[in-house]
Amino acid sequence: MQSKDQASALDAKVTPRFSQPATFLRAPLKSDLDDIDIALMGIPYDLGSGNRSGTRHGPAQVREMSRLIRRINGSTGVAPFELARIGDIGDAPVNPFMIKESIDEIEAFVDAVLDRNVVPVSVGGDHTITLPVLRAIGKRKGPVGVIHFDSHSDCADSFYGSKLNNATMYTRLVEGGFIDPKRVIQIGIRGTYFSAGDLDFAKANGIRVITMDEFEELGRDGVVREIKRVVGTGETYFTFDVDGLDPPLCPGTGAPEPGGFSMRDIQVIVRKLSGLNFVGADVVEVSPPLDPAGHTAVNAANVLFEIVCLIAQGRAGQIRRDRQAAQG
């Protein structure tokens, strides 16, 4: 039977990986936020996709492919489940027909997580979901910094007349003061553009944009330095759009753009970001119907694990101190 008291991720040495209902990183399902420091959650929302959608099924498949993840980071030695209490709290509520209502429901769901001083780490869903998550964070903490891996800048003002979708969320976040554009860095931008001005908003607001052309000049270490320079020691959010990867690594995504990152690029860069001050993170744009074999989700689950290592590692002490203060 499912144990009522599972405290850590299932151990692949004890419970075969093909066994038991799937959860993110094999973490225990938790309904009580007081039991956890980091909340893994799905946000199965895809009403913000202007072309190929299907990311509403992303959380389910990332959970399923999380079976492949063991409990220790082989490269850094980080054991996140020993550093922090991590739970899968299920999915944020969404309405399959209503955009604004869904965004609001997601925000409220994240509000509840933040109210208990738990760090939200979510799996999308399309990139729109970063908007309600960062609204919830920003309204508590003021404008935060963002590390953003993606092939697209997502800085349009509107798309088909809509102000709320996966191409415009940055504009809304800057407008609302939820993020500090001077502390935002976008890495991996490339592909064909809708119009010559696709990056204008980003540039005008001081967002640091690293295209793939510049990435090759800077190298991984140069990018790490730029990330640290831009976001500094302030509170920072991490958002990873799987279409930042090269397309064979993300067949299951709506807008693949050739010429992207290898998983090795991501691993090397992300592992060097420990020590930053993370207040939340997401992995988005996994669209299982476009990827029956699930390899996009395999990569997404691995990136999720790397991010969780970062957060658990860097904030292990802080999480506990904060919670003690909050409870004390």
Add this chain to the structure above:
Amino acid sequence: MQSKDQASALDAKVTPRFSQPATFLRAPLKSDLDDIDIALMGIPYDLGSGNRSGTRHGPAQVREMSRLIRRINGSTGVAPFELARIGDIGDAPVNPFMIKESIDEIEAFVDAVLDRNVVPVSVGGDHTITLPVLRAIGKRKGPVGVIHFDSHSDCADSFYGSKLNNATMYTRLVEGGFIDPKRVIQIGIRGTYFSAGDLDFAKANGIRVITMDEFEELGRDGVVREIKRVVGTGETYFTFDVDGLDPPLCPGTGAPEPGGFSMRDIQVIVRKLSGLNFVGADVVEVSPPLDPAGHTAVNAANVLFEIVCLIAQGRAGQIRRDRQAAQG
């Protein structure tokens, strides 16, 4: 080069089926509605799906799989392209983020078709699209009858608080007086229900519901008789949801329900409906991302052909008379 003056479907004896851009039934692309009697159109709308979507890509794949269709109905001998001028007029405009606006745009697109006295035959998209098509038809002709193959009755009042989606379009159509529920017949209803009252609206309004259980009792001929009895000689619309078929015939649909029709059932029944007074038709719920090999679209294209045969056959004379009167 593409011929400016292609008048009929591409002939598979002359132009290989793998060749040339794909259109519905290999019909010519037409921008002038005065050139045609029957308008094939795509309606790439899927904002009405409460679970698995992807039907926005349905028109593209049905066009692609239409390559397999030749020009003569082997069973009935009907040669639709000799009976009527048939063109593919492209896709209705839709907005990928806005439900009401899309519905209105689709209705306006169909309005333009009807204004030229052309019969609209559309390929979805999810089943919501039947709503704007029948609104356009109903506001011109008064409440029409409907022949409806499906596993679902689509008669909810609202779904997740939304009144406009693929589970509620019948309620809207009856409310609006666009269809005459006494002249509506639904065939193939089955599967698990949301609630015990799923068929209440249909029954209360006099819609004739033939479940699969009853279908087996009646047999194909019995169903043909019931269809003719219910819709009579009045103006009638034909809507075919591919999930009426047994799931191996429609892997690419959002809500497969085991225990459905064979294609043979459909062929036999549909071929016996000639002589009815058809004012339009649609084939809906083809979701290509759920069916990479395209077999759902193969079946959809075949059903589309059967329906076009019916319409071209039964109304060949009428179409010409109507148009002459309209122009005269």
Add this chain to the structure above:
Amino acid sequence: MQSKDQASALDAKVTPRFSQPATFLRAPLKSDLDDIDIALMGIPYDLGSGNRSGTRHGPAQVREMSRLIRRINGSTGVAPFELARIGDIGDAPVNPFMIKESIDEIEAFVDAVLDRNVVPVSVGGDHTITLPVLRAIGKRKGPVGVIHFDSHSDCADSFYGSKLNNATMYTRLVEGGFIDPKRVIQIGIRGTYFSAGDLDFAKANGIRVITMDEFEELGRDGVVREIKRVVGTGETYFTFDVDGLDPPLCPGTGAPEPGGFSMRDIQVIVRKLSGLNFVGADVVEVSPPLDPAGHTAVNAANVLFEIVCLIAQGRAGQIRRDRQAAQG
């Protein structure tokens, strides 16, 4: 967040089907057996497959495809979650390298379920799993009857020198006195045989074997009559091997045999079996690696629902009486 107190299956009118971690029939995960009357469980064991395996991943995919199931049986009106308390208790423990140990662990897991007077309904796994389940049942209740849909008789004595695998479990069950062969009926047997004597054991022990040839003579109603005649009113187990279905309905199984049942056959027959005295059931041989699109699991989930309806319906009263007696 996951509710601690979810009492029924998630309602598709409220929680979108693509949302929340997947469980069998969207039932609540339960760790306390006293909360439930019927226990849905996975048995991810496939060390008993002599050719193509992969069924260890069956429970995961049947849970995933259970998302498509709503809460009411459209044909019979049965609402199982209103008749009985039904929970998903996770997976039985198995050892991925050890056959006998796994069989024993599964038996012990089922023992615990039976000890609380809960009806076990499991999803395999290969057909070997029926052995430990029926050992647990048989040692409590004496030899029981079995309704068995399959293309294979599974009555070999040994296979590659092994006595414990998916081709021999009947021999072990009869030998051990866990089932009463005179009250066993196998339906759907067909395909190529290993040797001329493949059915000898079944016949010698009085097992009623209905081949597909005989099925066509008897018809569905004749089969229903035979089932009722053979198993009578005694305690009866129901085991459904998905390879009883025609191969397009079960691409994801190890040994597809052309010429099998339609899902309609199964639906019609199973729905007529209410009133029998079921002590447990299983659905086995779903092999997801052979079926990336998951349609075998769609059918398996539907059969699982039909069986759960039967058990909930027929034994709703009994379950409660038994439990009261046990607790009283």
Add this chain to the structure above:
Amino acid sequence: MQSKDQASALDAKVTPRFSQPATFLRAPLKSDLDDIDIALMGIPYDLGSGNRSGTRHGPAQVREMSRLIRRINGSTGVAPFELARIGDIGDAPVNPFMIKESIDEIEAFVDAVLDRNVVPVSVGGDHTITLPVLRAIGKRKGPVGVIHFDSHSDCADSFYGSKLNNATMYTRLVEGGFIDPKRVIQIGIRGTYFSAGDLDFAKANGIRVITMDEFEELGRDGVVREIKRVVGTGETYFTFDVDGLDPPLCPGTGAPEPGGFSMRDIQVIVRKLSGLNFVGADVVEVSPPLDPAGHTAVNAANVLFEIVCLIAQGRAGQIRRDRQAAQG
């Protein structure tokens, strides 16, 4: 190691089905025609396909899926490998660029088989291959009868100006006097036609055409009677185009036509044809690139087995008598 002296098909009770290089029906590879009575051979030719090809890979995949076949026909009890010496003699030579040369090479390959009084049973390849096989047979034995399952009549005179392809082979066979059209029966004809006269040649020459419409009227037994009436006791060839099956049973074929046979239809009919005088057979139009999971080949391998049972059964005695006479 491979045994030099393997005399029968590999026994699935001894050699696991996933093991050893794949051959048709797991028969031994044979290079000496004097060792065998029935020669299984591949004809990997697909230059005769006017639309979707890929059948050059058919023999490879039918060999692979033959692993699923055991050695006894469960329904009839026929054990073909005990009745006749059956070997896989590899593939006929073909030229991937030259049509006429390939046809001639195939004919010469079959000539060699017939010269040793061995019965040729081939796996295509597109349906063109029946032409050289029947030329080789017809020139020895005079015009033979043909039992032909297919959705297409294949009786065009030319196609894209070509006289040698999978739509014209009957015309060539009748013209050349290799078959007796009065003793030819085509079963399953359906689908859209190229032109109104698609069946004219067949009718004009007295070929018996049973469309699916007529098949439903006659029933399986009626078809069996018609087959026996048409081909009589004379020498008869059996050709099975997999697109005669309903499309979910043959996703991997170039021209699927909805509304076809079930495998059960084929099994029941074919098993009743024992006693006819078969001089050869083929199974054609398996296109693996259109069917990654291989289910078309699973069905093709099963049909191949049924046909081999027929030939081995009916001609077991004759084969031996003939060979003794030839050698004596």
Add this chain to the structure above:
Amino acid sequence: MQSKDQASALDAKVTPRFSQPATFLRAPLKSDLDDIDIALMGIPYDLGSGNRSGTRHGPAQVREMSRLIRRINGSTGVAPFELARIGDIGDAPVNPFMIKESIDEIEAFVDAVLDRNVVPVSVGGDHTITLPVLRAIGKRKGPVGVIHFDSHSDCADSFYGSKLNNATMYTRLVEGGFIDPKRVIQIGIRGTYFSAGDLDFAKANGIRVITMDEFEELGRDGVVREIKRVVGTGETYFTFDVDGLDPPLCPGTGAPEPGGFSMRDIQVIVRKLSGLNFVGADVVEVSPPLDPAGHTAVNAANVLFEIVCLIAQGRAGQIRRDRQAAQG
């Protein structure tokens, strides 16, 4: 409806990418060559493949995957549809059974394009199609240079006795004087060879062959320098065989060879080739039946876009001057 006067590619900000019939790069379909400067065309020919074919379906799938392409090159800022009038003129005629006839028909189709001074950019089809295209170009302009990305040198004299196929087209082109071998550069050659002399013809004729081994030594910039040195300022053709890419980037091709280019390699190199004097181009060897998810076509569409940018950019002025001269 389709606009009669669509002048540019569909704008993804206005017409959703999933909408409207698919054309190359979403360019307008054009039947009048006087309306365009660059003609995109399909050449659905695959009779030149010695092993796995299916490239006859390449144009259809590259059109479909062109939906993903927007209108501006994000890296270079080139907006090809603003620089030149670009249309999709449909497919060249081919005969599915006749090699020489098809080659001649393709040549005549390209002749008509060149006669109107339009630059032909084609999508194959197998690599044989470069032969008729370059015959049409060469007979007008004399021997031209060629930039050729591929894993294979395609310089055999004959293959299975055939002189016209995808392994021999270079030999025919050099023999015919259509290309200047001293101005031909092949990049990416690798894989297993048929014989030790596979590259002899290339070397003997002065073709510059850069194997993957040498590519790694030279680096991308070194290759760019070599390309410019070899082809110089003369008229130059660009041919891109998708099997030059590493296999995960081109699962849908007949002869994948591990160890190939990344898309990033291609992007960086191609973008540096502006200013060369391009007289035509092709992208070949996309075989959709080997790649249901279409990722090979995604990459092919992106390479097509890069090439079109080059041609539109470098020759925008020249195109207009030439046409004015021709018309003046």
Add this chain to the structure above:
Amino acid sequence: MQSKDQASALDAKVTPRFSQPATFLRAPLKSDLDDIDIALMGIPYDLGSGNRSGTRHGPAQVREMSRLIRRINGSTGVAPFELARIGDIGDAPVNPFMIKESIDEIEAFVDAVLDRNVVPVSVGGDHTITLPVLRAIGKRKGPVGVIHFDSHSDCADSFYGSKLNNATMYTRLVEGGFIDPKRVIQIGIRGTYFSAGDLDFAKANGIRVITMDEFEELGRDGVVREIKRVVGTGETYFTFDVDGLDPPLCPGTGAPEPGGFSMRDIQVIVRKLSGLNFVGADVVEVSPPLDPAGHTAVNAANVLFEIVCLIAQGRAGQIRRDRQAAQG
């Protein structure tokens, strides 16, 4: 017909690659070990996989994908079939239910190969198979060196209580003295770990472990130097686990770990290892059910060819000398 005397791999210039039953590298099937110097064999065993299995089908698919391999190494010019007599000897016997028995049967099969002084090169199967192969080698030659490409170190002591599986074979080999850990080098180790001590055994025994992190520091040439330094001139085995590759290159494997080798890495490194003293090799962990398109097997077949080139090249003289001595 199959030639009795085929001495070399089928020539793709003569026998089309899609033709004839599939064997490893198109080598002749050989039952007499005296005919060959190098024995290619399948070991279809997968009872050692703790999570996703299916590698029992690996040999079949690597044979099938071997069709793509021609006879000459394009980069090195090595023509292995001219240097040594190479045959496919079929599959080692395995028992699908019994671990120890299978291991013993495999060892006996390899014993027979070694007894005839033939070099065994096997295709798995899961990585457990390296244990019986190296037991057979080690007991004849004493502890040998190992070059091992993999993402996993496979040095656990037991897994689920089992001592014989694909995570423990190194421990068994070192314990048994079959390999010399000081002459073992593992390259590519990465991914998540079961526990912090996953590499302890390797380190404690002096196995040289090169993680991906170190690989990037050393570069390919540095790794080549380390390999040569570690294994020296002594007898050395080569084992290649396909999960050493980056996941898009090995979708068909049980435990993909992002951030792995490119095929180019492998090609460059392996081609520089000529001159080492190889006594056997294997390629393992190809799981076809997880990779319907077969691209993992394409890569495995290419790696197999590279290894066979190495062995044929380096030991061509030695093989002949040894055999003459043995026979003399």
